[in-house]
Amino acid sequence: MFRRIKNKISDLQHGKRVVIAANRTEKQYLKDLWSYRELFIFLSWRDIIVRYKQTVFGVLWSVLRPLLTMLVFTLIFGKFARMPSNGVPYPILVFTGLLPWLYFTGAFQESSASLLANQNLISKIYFPRIIIPISSVFVPLIDFIISLLILFCVMGFYHVIPARHILLLPFFLLMVFFAAIGLGLFTSAMNVKYRDFRYIVPIVIQFGLYLSPVGFSSVIVPQQWRLLYCLNPMVGIIEGFRWCIVGRQNRLDPVSLLMSIAIIIILTVFGVWYFRRTEKGFADVI
Amino acid sequence: MPTAIKVEGLSKKYFIGQQSEPRQQTIRGALSQMIANVMAKRSIIGQTEFWALKDIDLEVKEGERIAIIGKNGSGKSTLLKIVSRITQPTAGIVTLNGSIASLLEVGTGFHPELTGRENIYLYGAIHGMSRAEVKAKYAEIVEFSEIGDFLDTPVKRYSSGMQVRLAFSVAAHLEPDILIIDEVLAVGDFNFRKKCMEKMNDVSRQGRTLFLVSHQMDAVQQYCDRVVVLANGIKVFDGETEKGIAYYLGRSGGQRIVDASAIPRVQNLSGAVVIEEVEMLGNENMVYRAGEPIKIKLRLKAKDKKMEFFFKLVVMSADEKPIGIAVAPDPLSIEPGEDRRISVVFNPGEFTPGRYTMGFMLSRELLRTKNMKEIHDYIHNVISFEIKADEKNPGMVWNQNFGSVRLRDLVVS
Numbered sequence: 001m002f003r004r005i006k007n008k009i010s011d012l013q014h015g016k017r018v019v020i021a022a023n024r025t026e027k028q029y030l031k032d033l034w035s036y037r038e039l040f041i042f043l044s045w046r047d048i049i050v051r052y053k054q055t056v057f058g059v060l061w062s063v064l065r066p067l068l069t070m071l072v073f074t075l076i077f078g079k080f081a082r083m084p085s086n087g088v089p090y091p092i093l094v095f096t097g098l099l100p101w102l103y104f105t106g107a108f109q110e111s112s113a114s115l116l117a118n119q120n121l122i123s124k125i126y127f128p129r130i131i132i133p134i135s136s137v138f139v140p141l142i143d144f145i146i147s148l149l150i151l152f153c154v155m156g157f158y159h160v161i162p163a164r165h166i167l168l169l170p171f172f173l174l175m176v177f178f179a180a181i182g183l184g185l186f187t188s189a190m191n192v193k194y195r196d197f198r199y200i201v202p203i204v205i206q207f208g209l210y211l212s213p214v215g216f217s218s219v220i221v222p223q224q225w226r227l228l229y230c231l232n233p234m235v236g237i238i239e240g241f242r243w244c245i246v247g248r249q250n251r252l253d254p255v256s257l258l259m260s261i262a263i264i265i266i267l268t269v270f271g272v273w274y275f276r277r278t279e280k281g282f283a284d285v286i
Numbered sequence: 287m288p289t290a291i292k293v294e295g296l297s298k299k300y301f302i303g304q305q306s307e308p309r310q311q312t313i314r315g316a317l318s319q320m321i322a323n324v325m326a327k328r329s330i331i332g333q334t335e336f337w338a339l340k341d342i343d344l345e346v347k348e349g350e351r352i353a354i355i356g357k358n359g360s361g362k363s364t365l366l367k368i369v370s371r372i373t374q375p376t377a378g379i380v381t382l383n384g385s386i387a388s389l390l391e392v393g394t395g396f397h398p399e400l401t402g403r404e405n406i407y408l409y410g411a412i413h414g415m416s417r418a419e420v421k422a423k424y425a426e427i428v429e430f431s432e433i434g435d436f437l438d439t440p441v442k443r444y445s446s447g448m449q450v451r452l453a454f455s456v457a458a459h460l461e462p463d464i465l466i467i468d469e470v471l472a473v474g475d476f477n478f479r480k481k482c483m484e485k486m487n488d489v490s491r492q493g494r495t496l497f498l499v500s501h502q503m504d505a506v507q508q509y510c511d512r513v514v515v516l517a518n519g520i521k522v523f524d525g526e527t528e529k530g531i532a533y534y535l536g537r538s539g540g541q542r543i544v545d546a547s548a549i550p551r552v553q554n555l556s557g558a559v560v561i562e563e564v565e566m567l568g569n570e571n572m573v574y575r576a577g578e579p580i581k582i583k584l585r586l587k588a589k590d591k592k593m594e595f596f597f598k599l600v601v602m603s604a605d606e607k608p609i610g611i612a613v614a615p616d617p618l619s620i621e622p623g624e625d626r627r628i629s630v631v632f633n634p635g636e637f638t639p640g641r642y643t644m645g646f647m648l649s650r651e652l653l654r655t656k657n658m659k660e661i662h663d664y665i666h667n668v669i670s671f672e673i674k675a676d677e678k679n680p681g682m683v684w685n686q687n688f689g690s691v692r693l694r695d696l697v698v699s
Binding site for chain 2: 042121280281
């Protein structure tokens with residue numbers, strides 16, 4: 001009985017499936033991904049080369065953007081608003097927040113726009129489409145590395161020595177990475193179907209900058225609002241970055257960290273699910 | 287022979303608007319439609335469906351070279367897109383055995399800012415080749431492309447011909463079990479095209495399956511041993527290349543007698559005299575030697591009054607390009623209601639070997655035709671015929687690359 005139902009279900013599914021090769025089916029998406037694994041690297045590599053080729057300002061901009069933002073935020077939040085900095089020089093407090101934030105916004109923007117930017121590939125060649133938004137998340141890593149180097153210079157200037165926890169930085173980087181992938185997969189797929197969705201991305205980023213503790217320390221958020229505040233996964237990530245890099249009074253709050261991880265997992269699973277669901281129709285609507 | 291591609295009951299449905307105007311889809315639009323639907327208590331707003339493919343069955347054996355032909359909008363591209371996994375069918379199953387590479391457009395995946403060298407690797411990766419594979423064939427690819435000096439130049443500075451050469455060179459070295467090609471042979475200069483064709487021949491000699499869509503009947507004839515003709519999403523012919531091409535080119539479907547009244551006409555013809563039936567005389571397969579006359583019989587009918595008109599014969603090449611027109615210089619006359627039968631002898635003496643189609647026109651003036659109203663009737667591509675090389679002159683191999691007509695002999699002194 002049970003088997004019959006199961007057979008029926010698989011029959012129904014196969015009705016809409018393209019069965020590929022002797023024993024490979026669409027179900028073996030992972031296998032397909034594996035055989036196209038080099039494409040991840042090639043697409044990221046392509047976007048990175050194109051981005052920095054023939055541009056003097058490409059690199060200069062990567063240096064100026066975090067520096068100028070740091071200056072403005074230090075002036076407004078540190079000097080004018082006199083917000084607490086936990087004994088860390090305010091520019092460093094700002095920069096440790098900017099580091100994940102700029103990477104997140106870069107990655108999120110790149111991946112949201114990625115499918116439309118590769119329209120011609122989608123309508124003419126087959127490969128697992130998920131490669132496009134994921135590979136684009138690697139592109140802003142170059143800017144991230146540049147920013148990290150600038151941060152070390154700033155720290156040197158203020159005679160601040162990195163904490164031992166800095167070895168855990170890759171873990172937090174991974175968190176931003178997945179936050180960007182989860183959201184990026186969803187918005188890129190939405191962008192294919194609804195062309196006006198792209199106007200939402202800059203709005204999210206603009207509000208996010210002030211809703212996340214980029215220019216200030218999250219300690220100023222009142223305790224009763226704290227749980228709600230931590231729904232923003234960037235809270236846990238930015239706190240994590242500060243803890244990793246400057247340590248000291250910047251304690252790592254396990255509640256915000258766990259909430260951040262949980263929300264990132266939810267975002268990623270949802271993003272992948274939504275992407276996989278809509279992916280089949282991309283070539284028809286793009 | 288094992289099966290390479292098996293297509294069972296394949297159908298693909300589009301909603302009109304889904305394919306042609308995708309850019310109009312917005313969240314705002316979707317939301318307002320949702321509200322409209324709720325208000326009107328209906329779930330689907332009156333979208334028209336359109337079947338691009340309907341219930342296609344097809345089995346391609348390993349090593350077979352098959353061509354899909356059909357008019358624009360017949361569903362060939364949709365079929366190709368489904369088989370190459372770009373889009374999903376609405377119903378049906380496709381089973382592919384073996385690795386597959388599809389070239390639906392030459393140069394897709396090139397990035398204009400990257401150099402030729404960089405693009406070779408990128409193009410390979412996009413088409414499923416590993417870095418190591420590209421590396422191993424790199425020298426061969428570069429040699430084939432003939433652009434050695436420009437490898438470190440960004441592709442955006444290449445001429446379109448160079449881009450095509452580079453793209454095809456990588457593609458030609460993909461070596462999949464099943465190669466799907468859409469019209470890519472139509473590119474490049476004469477010599478490079480010849481080279482590509484030789485490469486394609488190699489591909490099929492190695493037992494790979496070739497799945498081709500083309501409008502170029504000479505390519506189909508040369509490379510394919512089987513033809514499938516699609517019309518309005520339905521498979522209407524499946525069989526030998528020769529017969530398939532004849533079926534597609536002539537509305538006759540390979541028949542000698544054509545009911546011309548069933549052929550759709552363009553608008554605004556006067557319709558005072560119409561062609562009712564066309565019959566090819568004598569030759570069973572409609573294959574003629576150069577210089578051999580073609581005899582045709584037509585049955586005409588006048589609408590309501592006695593008419594004088596001129597008869598013209600229009601010849602087109604296999605890819606539907608006009609070749610020329612032959613006229614009967616004296617006017618013909620017809621009585622109303624009369625079943626007028628005319629016999630025509632056409633001598634395609636100067637034609638190079640290849641496949642052509644003929645159509646017929648009845649008009650008021652011999653040559654000066656100012657508007658469509660002055661044409662009584664016109665049917666094109668009615669019957670296809672083939673000109674074979676003259677056996678008496680075997681040393682002369684004629685080639686359509688020099689045009690379809692041998693011009694008058696030169697006077698040299």
